[in-house]
Amino acid sequence: MIRKIISIALLILGLAMAVYGGFFRKFLVYDNLEKFDRLKNVGITIKIPGYENASESFTPESQWFSEPDVVRAMTFEGIKRYKDEKLISNYPDLRMLKGRIPCPT
Amino acid sequence: MEKIRLKVQVISLALLNLGLFQWQTICFPVLNCHSCPTALFSCPIGILGQFVGLGLVPLSVVAVVAITGLTVGRFMCGWICPFGLAQDLLYKVPYVKFDIPRWTRFIKYLIFAGLVVAVPIFLSPGFPLYFCRLCPVATVQSAVPWALINGTADTLTLSVRLVILFLIVVAAMGHRRFFCKVICPLGAILSVTNRFALLFPERNTNCTGCGVCNKICPMETSKEKGSFGVYDKAPEECISCLDCKDKCPADSIKLWG
Numbered sequence: 001m002i003r004k005i006i007s008i009a010l011l012i013l014g015l016a017m018a019v020y021g022g023f024f025r026k027f028l029v030y031d032n033l034e035k036f037d038r039l040k041n042v043g044i045t046i047k048i049p050g051y052e053n054a055s056e057s058f059t060p061e062s063q064w065f066s067e068p069d070v071v072r073a074m075t076f077e078g079i080k081r082y083k084d085e086k087l088i089s090n091y092p093d094l095r096m097l098k099g100r101i102p103c104p105t
Numbered sequence: 106m107e108k109i110r111l112k113v114q115v116i117s118l119a120l121l122n123l124g125l126f127q128w129q130t131i132c133f134p135v136l137n138c139h140s141c142p143t144a145l146f147s148c149p150i151g152i153l154g155q156f157v158g159l160g161l162v163p164l165s166v167v168a169v170v171a172i173t174g175l176t177v178g179r180f181m182c183g184w185i186c187p188f189g190l191a192q193d194l195l196y197k198v199p200y201v202k203f204d205i206p207r208w209t210r211f212i213k214y215l216i217f218a219g220l221v222v223a224v225p226i227f228l229s230p231g232f233p234l235y236f237c238r239l240c241p242v243a244t245v246q247s248a249v250p251w252a253l254i255n256g257t258a259d260t261l262t263l264s265v266r267l268v269i270l271f272l273i274v275v276a277a278m279g280h281r282r283f284f285c286k287v288i289c290p291l292g293a294i295l296s297v298t299n300r301f302a303l304l305f306p307e308r309n310t311n312c313t314g315c316g317v318c319n320k321i322c323p324m325e326t327s328k329e330k331g332s333f334g335v336y337d338k339a340p341e342e343c344i345s346c347l348d349c350k351d352k353c354p355a356d357s358i359k360l361w362g
Contacts, residue, residue, distance in 0.1 A: 007175050007301040014171040021164030067165050068130030074155035075129045075139040075147050077230065081159050 025067045029079055030088045063094050073097045106351040114190035121145050121187060132166045134173040135186040136291050141246035142254065150221055150291050151237050158225030174298025178305060182285055182292055183344030188242050192277045192284055200278040209287045217290035236290060241270040281323045285344065296341035304360060306343065306350060307336055311357035318349035318358065
């Protein structure tokens, strides 16, 4: 009986975590300025599917990612911590975190 | 029951690796590498390691694993996990069979704490000792396929991975569910909640204490007569394969705990 009470209590906690994590939790993720600048300085055009402009037209941006979005980005190691503890994209542009297939580990 | 389980495992393997679409915002609580070109869901261990490496806790992932553990326990290991199927098949290969000491079961908890949590936190998920860099499932499902697709790979890394995979394959041929018992970090998490799982084998008063259940238990939960190993001795190890229910001469085992 005690086992079942503990089980149900933990289950309710788990459901609450799933709902909060899955639907409400957000992370602010920034463009990778270092990679952006490095590529811009050497005149490389960053090609993103559906976005074919030259690198000069990029402006660094931030975007709120839901936890499932971050989970997906983690499948290809798409997000990291910057020196100032901000979350930044591992790729020059945040849009590169969308629609990308996972990399080999 | 064993045949039904085999069919379910094969169907699960196919469904988890359909390759028709990817739904990797969601973790599925089995060891099925999300870097596999055809994987449907994310691997909770891989995602957990990446998150803790950033100093974050993936609430939805922890919740999925916890809810699974609290409802069906390690049923996922016994019936759904593709690497569980691989080990069940490998054990059928004629090869020298051997026992392992009971203390080796604790290694999986150390692997979880060390290689899945501590290495990403204190070093980096890119560090070669991070679990995903060594995981045999990732070698089969990701490292080898991507090496073939790309036609190139880091030879040293791939060689180390293949050696680890080879050793685990040999161990799985000699000892039933070796990886699940000794190494699997997801099994370690589910083991903690297994004791509280709603779906769990339990014996009734018909039990004669013959000990058949313990003899045929793939997880070797007990060797004593008179005890029901998966319940009395090592509930954390039970994978709910129901071989004990199938073979019980007194029909004394039911699934709902």
